[in-house]
Amino acid sequence: MSESNSPPPPILEAQGLTFAYPGRERLMDGLDFILRPGERIGLVGHNGAGKTTFFLALMGLLKPQAGRVFFNGSEACTENDFAALRRRVGLLFQNADDQLFSPTVLEDVTFGPLNLGQPPAQARETALRTLGMLNLSGFEERVTHKLSGGEKRLVALACVLAMEPEALLLDEPTSGLDPETRERLIGILRGLPVSYVIISHDLDFLEHTTGLLCAMEHGKIDCSPRMSIHKHAHVHIHGDKPHVHQE
Ligand SMILES: Nc1ncnc2c1ncn2[C@@H]1O[C@H](COP(=O)(O)OP(=O)(O)OP(=O)(O)O)[C@@H](O)[C@H]1O
Numbered sequence: 001m002s003e004s005n006s007p008p009p010p011i012l013e014a015q016g017l018t019f020a021y022p023g024r025e026r027l028m029d030g031l032d033f034i035l036r037p038g039e040r041i042g043l044v045g046h047n048g049a050g051k052t053t054f055f056l057a058l059m060g061l062l063k064p065q066a067g068r069v070f071f072n073g074s075e076a077c078t079e080n081d082f083a084a085l086r087r088r089v090g091l092l093f094q095n096a097d098d099q100l101f102s103p104t105v106l107e108d109v110t111f112g113p114l115n116l117g118q119p120p121a122q123a124r125e126t127a128l129r130t131l132g133m134l135n136l137s138g139f140e141e142r143v144t145h146k147l148s149g150g151e152k153r154l155v156a157l158a159c160v161l162a163m164e165p166e167a168l169l170l171d172e173p174t175s176g177l178d179p180e181t182r183e184r185l186i187g188i189l190r191g192l193p194v195s196y197v198i199i200s201h202d203l204d205f206l207e208h209t210t211g212l213l214c215a216m217e218h219g220k221i222d223c224s225p226r227m228s229i230h231k232h233a234h235v236h237i238h239g240d241k242p243h244v245h246q247e
Contacts, residue, residue, distance in 0.1 A: 008036075008037050008072075008073075009070070009072055009073030010034045010035060010036050010037075010070065010072075010073070011035050011036065011037055011071070011072060011089075011166060011167045011195050012033075012034070012035040012058060012069070012070070012071060012089065012167060013033065013034045013035070013069070013070040014031060014032060014033040014034075014054075014057070014058060014067060014068070014069055014070075015032055015067055015068045015069075015070070016030050016031070016032065016066060016067040016068065017030070017031040017032075017033075017054070017057055017064045017066070017067035017068075017069075018030055018031070018064055018065050018066040018067055018219075019050075019053065019057060019062070019064040019065055019067075020065065021053075026219050027049075027050030027053050027054075027219060028050055028053065028054060028057065028064060028067070028219050028220075029218065029219025029220060030066075030067075030219070030220065031054065031067070031219060031220050031221055032220070032221070033054075033058075033214075033221045033223070034223075035167060035195055035197055036195070037195055038195055039195050039211070039212060040189075040195065040196055040198075040209065040210040040211050040212070041196070041197045041198070041210055041211075041212045041213075041214055041223070042197075042198050042200060042203075042206030042209070042210035042212070042213045042214065043197055043198065043199045043200075043214050043215075043216060043221070044199075044200070044201065044203070044206070044213065044214070044215050044216070045215055045216035045217055046217075049216045049217060050216060050219065051171075051199045051216050052094055052171055052199065054216065054221070055091060055169045055171055055197075055199065057069070058089075058169065059082065059085065059086055059089065059091050059169070060076060060079070060081075060082025060083075060085060060086065061082075061091075069082075069085075071084075071085045071088070071089070072166075087115075087116060087163070088165055088166045088167070089165055089166065089167045089168070089169065090160035090161065090163055090165035090167070090168045090169070091160070091168075091169045091171070092156055092157055092160050092168065092169070092170040092171055092173055093156065093171060094171040094172050094175070094199075096149070096152035096153045096155070096156040096176075097145075097152070099156040099159055099160075100144045100145070100152060100155060100156055100159070101144075102144060103143060103144065104140065104141055104142065104143060104144060105131070105136070105139045105140055105141070105142045105144055105147075105155050105158075106124070106127055106128075106131075106140040106141065108144055108155060108159055109127035109130060109131060109155065109158045109159050109162050110123045110124055110126075110127040110162070111159065112159055112160075112162045112163040113126040113127060113162050113163065116163060126162050126164075127158075127162050128140070130158045130161050130162040131158055133161070133188070134154050134157065134158050134161070134184075134188060135184065136154060136155065136158060139151070139155065149176035150176050150177045150178060150181050152176075153173065153175070153176055153177060154181065154185075157170075157173065157185075157188075161192075165194060166194060166195070167194055167195045167196060167197075168192075168194055168195075168196035168197070169196070169197050169199075170196060170197070170198045170199065170200075171199045172199055172200055172201070173185060173198060173200065174200060174202050174205050182202075182205065186205065186208045186209055189209045190208070190209060196210075198210060
């Protein structure tokens with residue numbers, strides 16, 4: 001097969017990640033994971049399983065004791081490599097306050113495009129367009145720290161999307177959202193032309209926004225087909241494990 005016919009490399013790949021916080025048991029123990037172009041993955045697992053920690057390792061925000069991370073087929077080794085990865089992969093933090101730091105919404109959403117080198121007028125345009133896409137027009141001059149929890153979450157998502165990322169890592173995006181906003185988020189995610197991984201305990205949300213379900217347990221991630229959410233499957237929590245009834 002000629003090189004041009006070979007499939008594109010995974011957007012993100014983790015090989016053999018191993019990590020423990022000092023004095024704690026291992027949260028990742030030879031963990032492998034692949035996000036391919038076009039894939040939308042739901043990641044479930046009990047509280048404290050290490051899902052957020054895994055995202056931080058993928059982004060280079062935490063250094064595993066062993067293992068490798070690849071971005072578009074190239075290994076990310078240095079801090080510069082991970083900085084480049086972070087310009088192309090958006091992480092929505094579990095806590096929106098970790099994402100928002102500017103006085104106003106517009107300043108916060110403009111920060112990413114400016115950082116990517118867009119001239120101020122273009123960065124402002126990008127930010128306004130992104131806010132509009134999320135139905136947040138009119139929020140531009142709002143004081144970020146005075147927003148409600150759900151509003152903060154959407155503004156944090158706007159900050160991530162304004163960078164026009166190739167892939168998204170979303171850590172519990174529905175927490176704090178009312179049913180209407182949650183529905184709006186489902187529509188937004190379904191319309192995005194990006195691959196993503198969503199950590200969530202909300203299996204109904206994952207059923208609507210992802211095509212593959214993976215579970216993190218005992219330091220590894222299992223994405224075997226039996227975990228997939230099928231169109232007509234009934235999904236619910238069985239014990240602390242996602243449980244899928246086949247037709
Ligand atoms: N900086 C830290 N130092 C020590 N332990 C930590 C640190 N950060 C997280 N932990 C612990 O590591 C474990 C895994 O945390 P993590 O947030 O990755 O889990 P999670 O699967 O995302 O959980 P949840 O579903 O509750 O958000 C937890 O027991 C947590 O208390």
